[in-house]
Amino acid sequence: DTGVSQDPRHKITKRGQNVTFRCDPISEHNRLYWYRQTLGQGPEFLTYFQNEAQLEKSRLLSDRFSAERPKGSFSTLEIQRTEQGDSAMYLCASSLESSSYEQYFGPGTRLTVT
């Protein structure tokens, strides 16, 4: 399967714990995006990378959130000191470089903070 993959698919954690998610984009895609989706809402943009450079971050991405793409391939999204409000589906997408190119989404990581 050469699509976007995410790991883990589900994560249950206690409030205050740190969590890290991984995204592997489609291999030839130089753009990688992170979104967050809660029930009944559309995906909300968090951040995106072009190769290893993080080009934009949403104001939704508080100081507790950090994303990296160290070698321009896979990316990690870390949430420190998780809160119940962080419970959501975290979606990763990748695309070629251009605003007109399709963004291909991974299956998401569902985070539940108890």
Place this chain on the structure above:
Amino acid sequence: RKEVEQDPGPFNVPEGATVAFNCTYSNSASQSFFWYRQDCRKEPKLLMSVYSSGNEDGRFTAQLNRASQYISLLIRDSKLSDSATYLCVVRVRTNAGKSTFGDGTTLTVKP
């Protein structure tokens, strides 16, 4: 006010019906427009891009009205398999990486 607004529905229609979804966007600098489909508990998938002249893909027709900042999706001859949430997506050229999604319109097609 949200940047991209959609009627949440739900739209419940019989098989074979024609149904239309609307979407409005607030950023006049928006340049690229898309409709995505999202099945329950699955990731969004591109249904079709929306071009200025309007475009059609089988039973699906998308229209763009830049003056009114309005996008539409028409589904003809609805199938049971069309049941899903349809997400309107907008991108601004100068902000080419970021996509702004509407909250989606839910369609249920019944036999």
